[in-house]
Structures are given as C-alpha cells and as structure tokens.
Amino acid sequence: MDRLPSAKIRDSLEQRIVEGELGNGKRLDETELSSFYGVSRTPVREALQRLAESGLADHLPRRGTFVRSPSLSQLVEMFEVMAELECMAIRLAARRATANDIDALEKDNETCRAAVAANDTKKYYEVNARLHGRIYQMSGNSFLAIEARRLHDRLRPFRRLQLRVRGRMEESMAEHDIILAALRDGDADLAMETMKKHITIVGVRFNDLVSSFNQIMGDE
Amino acid sequence: MDRLPSAKIRDSLEQRIVEGELGNGKRLDETELSSFYGVSRTPVREALQRLAESGLADHLPRRGTFVRSPSLSQLVEMFEVMAELECMAIRLAARRATANDIDALEKDNETCRAAVAANDTKKYYEVNARLHGRIYQMSGNSFLAIEARRLHDRLRPFRRLQLRVRGRMEESMAEHDIILAALRDGDADLAMETMKKHITIVGVRFNDLVSSFNQIMGDE
DNA sequence: TACAACGAAATTGTATACCAAAACTTGGAG
DNA sequence: CTCCAAGTTTTGGTATACAATTTCGTTGTA
Structure with a gap:
C-alpha cells in the first residue's frame, strides 16, 4: 500500500x-x-x-x-449528532453482536479500566476510541461506521471536555459496563439510553464547558 | 460572491x-x-x-x-443513516418550530401535492428537497442541517427508488400530511415514527429494489 | 494622535512545460 | 488463445511564471 x-x-x-x-x-x-x-x-x-x-x-x-475550530455552539451541535450516531450504532450492534464481538469489547473495557486506575489518560483515549470503533463495526452498517469514525475523530480534541468534570471518568466506565451488559442481554433500549447519556455533553454545566473550552482553544 | x-x-x-x-x-x-x-x-x-x-x-x-456509485448494500446502509438523521431533525424541529415555519412547510407540501397531481416528477423532487431542507434548518442544529443535506444530495439519484413502487407517491404525500400535523401538535414521537417510515426503503420488497437499481445503474 | 489613501510586498490561483513512475495497450511469439 | 515485451498514455509532482487580490506599511493630512 x-x-x-x-x-x-x-x-x-x-x-x-x-x-x-x-x-x-x-x-x-x-x-x-x-x-x-x-x-x-x-x-x-x-x-x-x-x-x-x-x-x-x-x-x-x-x-x-x-x-477551522468549531465554535462552542457548533461543538454542542456536533456532539448532539455524534450521540445520535452512537445510539444508532449500539442499537444495530445489540441486534447483530456475536459473543466473540462482546468478548472483544469486554477486553477493551478492562484495558480502559486499568488505564483509569493508572491515570493514563493517553491510553484511556486510545482504547476508548478502539472500543467505540468496534461498536461502529459491529453495527454491520459500514457507511455508518465510516461516518461515525469521521465525526469521532473530528471531535477527538474536544472529547476531554466530557472528562474534565470531576468523577466523570469513573462514571464513564460505569456507563461502559452498563452498555456491555445490555449488549449481552440484547437489551437494545437500555444500551441506547445509556449510550446517549454517555456521549451527550448536555448534562455538563454550561460554565464548566465554556471554561474548559476556552482553556483548550487558547481563550484569546 | x-x-x-x-x-x-x-x-x-x-x-x-x-x-x-x-x-x-x-x-x-x-x-x-x-x-x-x-x-x-x-x-x-x-x-x-x-x-x-x-x-x-x-x-x-x-x-x-x-x-463512485454505491453498491446496493451500501445504498441501503446510506438510506438507513439518512432515516436516522431525518428522524433526529424532525424530533428537534417538533420542539423548536414556530407557526411561521410550519406555514412554510404547509405551503411546500401543497406545491408538492400539486406536482403529484400534475405528474410533474421533476417539480416534485425539487419541492420535496426544499421541504426536507427546511426541516433540517428548523432542527436548529446547523451541523445536522449540513450533514443531512449532504447525504440527501448524495442519495438524490436513488431517491426515485422509493417512488417506483406503485402508489408510493400518494403514500408519501399522506406521510407528509401526518408529519406536518404532528409538528403542529408538537407530537414529536408521531412525527419521528412517520418520518422513519417515510425515508426508509426497508419496506420496499427486495426484488423491486434490485430491479429498479439495475435499471438506474445501467445493469451491465 | 487618529486616520485615510496610496503603493509595495506577499499570497493565492492558474498556466505551462517537463519528467518519472506506473498503468494500459498493442503486437507478435509460442 | 495465452503470454510477454516494447511502446504509449496517464497520473503525480517539480519548477517557473504571472495575473488577481489581499495585506501591510508608509505617507500625508486633519
């Protein structure tokens, strides 16, 4: 190649x-x-x-x-769309996932947990991305997988916003656990609901968000 | 410019x-x-x-x-994602639409109906695109609006698949009516459900779809 | 100082010529 | 008909030139 x-x-x-x-x-x-x-x-x-x-x-x-760095409002919009795509992916994945697929997710999830414990954020981001990418693939819709990955990558520098909030990292891991359990049970609704909460940044208080945003963007 | x-x-x-x-x-x-x-x-x-x-x-x-002309399976995947985006747009639009917005939609819808009556498919496609574009805008999420329009445009040459099926055009108009009524009532769920049905081509029998597809693509 | 006008410098957008590398075509040879 | 080699075509990229603008700096003026 x-x-x-x-x-x-x-x-x-x-x-x-x-x-x-x-x-x-x-x-x-x-x-x-x-x-x-x-x-x-x-x-x-x-x-x-x-x-x-x-x-x-x-x-x-x-x-x-x-x-082009998106404005704060554009960023919120992008996360809103990302949440929808992730939701869609997990819904499809819940229907189509094999035991092998879920095992692979579990493995990533454990690696994620270890990274959290070790406070290794770089590793966390990396494995987290792999985990989500695996879910896109599992949806069985390759077009969705491509689009989701593209948006995911584009949001990467801003994803840490979600983790700035105190305790968010542990909460995030707990959500992963719920999602994986729901996948095993084939409970698409629970998986979707949790995923939407997992992705969305709407729950983050606006002030926290703005200040983190300005820190990242250089404030000016 | x-x-x-x-x-x-x-x-x-x-x-x-x-x-x-x-x-x-x-x-x-x-x-x-x-x-x-x-x-x-x-x-x-x-x-x-x-x-x-x-x-x-x-x-x-x-x-x-x-x-690049998408394969049939890719096409189905793209329509699946399109349905999700349209769904999302109508859900947001149901929350944010003003009376003026809905009036504009009604107007487009009437023009659409006239085009159907006159068998003017070109006009139908044109106004239909405007109507959907208006809904994207009404979602209030400009990123969603851009992405939805992009995918909508890319699917344009294949959209007629949906209308090949006998009686689909009238059915399509009826769905528009339901969606607009739901918007007026603020019934996001009904609007979403109808929109999903409206966009998706899953309901179309596979054979019909393949044959229409081959006609469009030149069959080879 | 503030500011408007003007002109120089810098940058983009395109044209043109040219070349290496890879892919395609063609014309036998077997 | 298949396979192989030489020639041809096309792409990817370099270098250079230049018109169209934009940006910047300077000057002149109030």
Missing part, C-alpha cells in the same frame, strides 16, 4: 489539527507547508483542498486556508 | 454526477475535463481531490478518479 505524498500530507495535517498542534484559525501557509514537507506547492494545495472539503479547514478564496 | 474556477468545476462535477450524467464508475479524465472546462489540469485536479474526499468519486493512486 504505497500512498501518495499528497494523501500523506493531508493525513498528517488532519492529525496535527485534531491533536491540537495546529489549532484555532491557524493559517496553513502553502509555501511554509511545502518546505516543511519537502515538496512543492502543488501536492500541498491538493491536501488543503481535501482538508477544507472534509470540514477541518476553511478555505477563503485568495485569502488562504485556516484551521 | 466570485467563486473560483476550481470550486465551480467541483460543483459542476458534483451536479453532473448526482444528476446521472456521469454515472457508474465513469472515468474522470484530467485532460479531457480540462479541455471541457477550458482550464488547465491544475484546477481540475484540485476539484477531483475534493470530489474524492466528499465520497462522490474514488481516487485510485496512479490509475485515475472514477465516479
């Missing part, structure tokens, strides 16, 4: 954006990026076009391309 | 794809397109990158860019 430089650049930029290295309206200078990646402007421009198309950047004609 | 040539080409290609002019794995030749649009290869290549990113085309390294 020999990917093209332009595709690699696109992915690298995506990663650097969602990891926060390039944040908050940062200008993506074509010549600067071409020297950074050691290529000419052409592949860089193509990468930027694709970033803009996928919504991670904003392209203003003859002005430049800028990292 | 002076758009760039590359953006215009991208949109033109998108339109030509969803309208069916460029269908089913059609190769998008860079030099051919550049002479067609009277520009050099550069802006064409950028337009193709964006098309591929948005999922309307497939980009195979060093082989070319091809119109």
